[in-house]
Amino acid sequence: MDITDIIKPENKVYGKSRLLLDKVMHFCPGCSHGTIHKIIAETIDELDIQEQVIGISPVGCAVLAYDYIDIDWQEAAHGRAPALATAIKRLYPDKYVFTYQGDGDLASIGTGEIIHTCNRGDNVTIIFVNNAIYGMTGGQMAPTTLEGMKTATTPKGRSYISSGFPMKITEMLAILPGVVYATRQSVDTPAAERKAKKAVIKAFKCQKLKKGTSFIEFVSTCSSGWKMTPTEANTWMRENMFPVFPPGDVKDETGF
Amino acid sequence: MSEKILLKGNEAIAIAAIRCGCDGYFGYPITPQSEILETLSEMNPEKDTGMIVLQAESEVAAINMLYGGAGCGKKVMTSSSSPGISLMTEGISYIAGAELPCVIVDVMRGGPGLGTIQPAQSDYFQIVKGGGHGDYHTITLAPASVQEMNDFVNLSFELAFKYKTPVVILADGVIGQMMEKVELSPIKPRWTDEEIIKLHGDWASTGKTPNRKRNIVTSLDLDPHRQELFNKKLQSKYSEIERNEIRYESLLCDDAEYLVAAYGLSARVSQKAMELARDEGIKIGLIRPITLFPYPYEAIERLVPQMKGILTVEMSAGQMVEDVSLAVRGAIPLYFHGRTGGMLPSPEDIASVIKSIATGNYNPENFPGHNKVWLK
Numbered sequence: 001m002d003i004t005d006i007i008k009p010e011n012k013v014y015g016k017s018r019l020l021l022d023k024v025m026h027f028c029p030g031c032s033h034g035t036i037h038k039i040i041a042e043t044i045d046e047l048d049i050q051e052q053v054i055g056i057s058p059v060g061c062a063v064l065a066y067d068y069i070d071i072d073w074q075e076a077a078h079g080r081a082p083a084l085a086t087a088i089k090r091l092y093p094d095k096y097v098f099t100y101q102g103d104g105d106l107a108s109i110g111t112g113e114i115i116h117t118c119n120r121g122d123n124v125t126i127i128f129v130n131n132a133i134y135g136m137t138g139g140q141m142a143p144t145t146l147e148g149m150k151t152a153t154t155p156k157g158r159s160y161i162s163s164g165f166p167m168k169i170t171e172m173l174a175i176l177p178g179v180v181y182a183t184r185q186s187v188d189t190p191a192a193e194r195k196a197k198k199a200v201i202k203a204f205k206c207q208k209l210k211k212g213t214s215f216i217e218f219v220s221t222c223s224s225g226w227k228m229t230p231t232e233a234n235t236w237m238r239e240n241m242f243p244v245f246p247p248g249d250v251k252d253e254t255g256f
Numbered sequence: 257m258s259e260k261i262l263l264k265g266n267e268a269i270a271i272a273a274i275r276c277g278c279d280g281y282f283g284y285p286i287t288p289q290s291e292i293l294e295t296l297s298e299m300n301p302e303k304d305t306g307m308i309v310l311q312a313e314s315e316v317a318a319i320n321m322l323y324g325g326a327g328c329g330k331k332v333m334t335s336s337s338s339p340g341i342s343l344m345t346e347g348i349s350y351i352a353g354a355e356l357p358c359v360i361v362d363v364m365r366g367g368p369g370l371g372t373i374q375p376a377q378s379d380y381f382q383i384v385k386g387g388g389h390g391d392y393h394t395i396t397l398a399p400a401s402v403q404e405m406n407d408f409v410n411l412s413f414e415l416a417f418k419y420k421t422p423v424v425i426l427a428d429g430v431i432g433q434m435m436e437k438v439e440l441s442p443i444k445p446r447w448t449d450e451e452i453i454k455l456h457g458d459w460a461s462t463g464k465t466p467n468r469k470r471n472i473v474t475s476l477d478l479d480p481h482r483q484e485l486f487n488k489k490l491q492s493k494y495s496e497i498e499r500n501e502i503r504y505e506s507l508l509c510d511d512a513e514y515l516v517a518a519y520g521l522s523a524r525v526s527q528k529a530m531e532l533a534r535d536e537g538i539k540i541g542l543i544r545p546i547t548l549f550p551y552p553y554e555a556i557e558r559l560v561p562q563m564k565g566i567l568t569v570e571m572s573a574g575q576m577v578e579d580v581s582l583a584v585r586g587a588i589p590l591y592f593h594g595r596t597g598g599m600l601p602s603p604e605d606i607a608s609v610i611k612s613i614a615t616g617n618y619n620p621e622n623f624p625g626h627n628k629v630w631l632k
Contacts, residue, residue: 075474084324
């Protein structure tokens with residue numbers, strides 16, 4: 001038996017989503033963004049909602065998300081994606097609207113917008129990728145940077161005395177009545193990835209059922225920013241990020 | 257008979273927005289324009305036309321809501337006053353860079369900083385010269401009456417969609433607050449979602465259908481060659497706007513030997529000053545730019561040969577006067593009279609300035625506010 005006996009349509013059990021474009025991703029090896037992109041593309045494909053989806057990309061590493069997933073996109077100013085989402089959803093209540101934001105975008109410069117979109121309970125999905133660092137600008141401190149963690153702007157490690165504490169924004173947003181679903185996921189193992197995809201599907205279903213804001217944090221790796229190999233980064237994330245940002249549902253009032 | 261009612265300038269803006277088929281208004285309270293948001297909230301157009309009215313959490317959010325709404329092909333509008341417009345300026349640059357159509361109303365108050373809640377015209381540089389980062393312009397319309405506050409809303413949307421650019425209605429606190437009789441605009445239905453796809457489906461993010469490529473609304477292009485080409489495209493759009501859209505009004509210029517250049521409320525006050533000066537035998541005319549970008553340089557230039565002097569009147573320390581000076585190019589003396597901080601120019605003061613220029617007795621120390629020979 002050679003490979004041509006195996007690669008046959010009837011043997012196919014899994015493949016690249018048709019919504020993931022063939023463009024080579026600019027993400028670094030080991031970065032979580034690619035996997036999260038894949039989960040979103042698969043979700044949109046499986047729910048068969050490509051024609052109703054509008055994605056909003058941030059400023060940060062995921063700014064070019066629109067190059068990779070075959071849907072309509074808007075690229076927002078730094079931190080402002082939730083304001084765009086609010087307007088688009090109000091003007092097109094039956095469309096699916098999601099933002100895709102990093103920790104600098106959502107938890108630093110965009111805190112005003114994310115809080116108020118969640119507080120209005122706007123019927124949108126927020127994908128929040130937390131890798132505890134500013135990736136695109138070269139590894140500076142983020143609001144979610146761990147205490148003691150070395151970055152380009154905290155060369156001796158983050159000190160809460162000068163820079164405050166790692167911000168648990170998912171917990172902060174979960175107390176708002178407008179948020180119906182807030183969960184923290186990761187994509188470091190196939191099992192975690194499958195779980196994360198279920199969460200994304202659930203979040204989009206919240207939109208369909210007009211339940212309120214659905215919020216998914218992805219605790220993620222940034223091997224370049226952390227100066228680690230992809231494997232080291234995954235281990236470091238589990239050992240250091242998970243205790244501060246524990247995976248699991250923070251709030252689930254979806255009722256399904 | 258068309259409908260004529262007594263309205264504040266700010267109310268006229270709100271009503272005109274509903275009547276011209278606006279899909280969404282996103283605003284944040286700030287004096288002296290809060291009546292726009294209040295009137296729209298009171299009228300609750302969602303039940304009649306489906307127009308969305310939302311009080312945003314900040315001007316920053318409001319302008320980005322505009323970006324989102326405009327990016328999916330809807331007719332969207334915001335309004336603010338000077339400090340709020342400063343906050344919106346980043347967003348206006350992004351909107352210009354993404355080539356999105358929308359309408360922004362600036363009911364100017366005095367600055368800098370928190371300044372005052374009283375009227376001013378000191379956002380001219382900020383609005384007319386771009387304001388935000390990058391090489392962009394916004395089409396800028398300057399109403400001088402409540403009727404024009406009404407009329408310019410529909411006109412602004414037409415220009416915004418014709419050129420895919422933000423359009424600013426640059427008013428001041430007096431025009432926003434004063435009441436005049438207004439003939440309301442005809443009622444236009446909002447575009448249906450199908451009409452939006454037909455009209456703007458080649459760029460608006462309305463959901464990707466199998467018959468087209470995905471639409472991406474962005475102001476980013478990391479390739480320097482393409483980014484320069486895009487900038488050239490923007491500039492040629494502005495040239496086209498300069499060729500097609502210059503609007504101005506000239507009054508009593510045929511026999512005039514002196515000219516006043518003023519816009520908005522300053523032009524209204526200058527009109528009365530002209531009457532006073534003409535009563536004393538001074539042949540004075542008025543040119544009122546209605547579009548500040550594109551600016552009517554040539555209209556002023558054409559009048560220069562017959563004039564002995566030009567006076568620019570503004571509620572600023574001297575902003576539009578720089579554009580007048582570009583048109584005059586030192587051919588005749590250019591004078592400036594400006595009031596700031598919420599003080600208004602008076603017809604009597606302007607008439608005195610004109611009279612002193614015509615009689616050769618001009619002394620800037622004799623008048624209140626900001627006075628100088630701008631260019632000899």
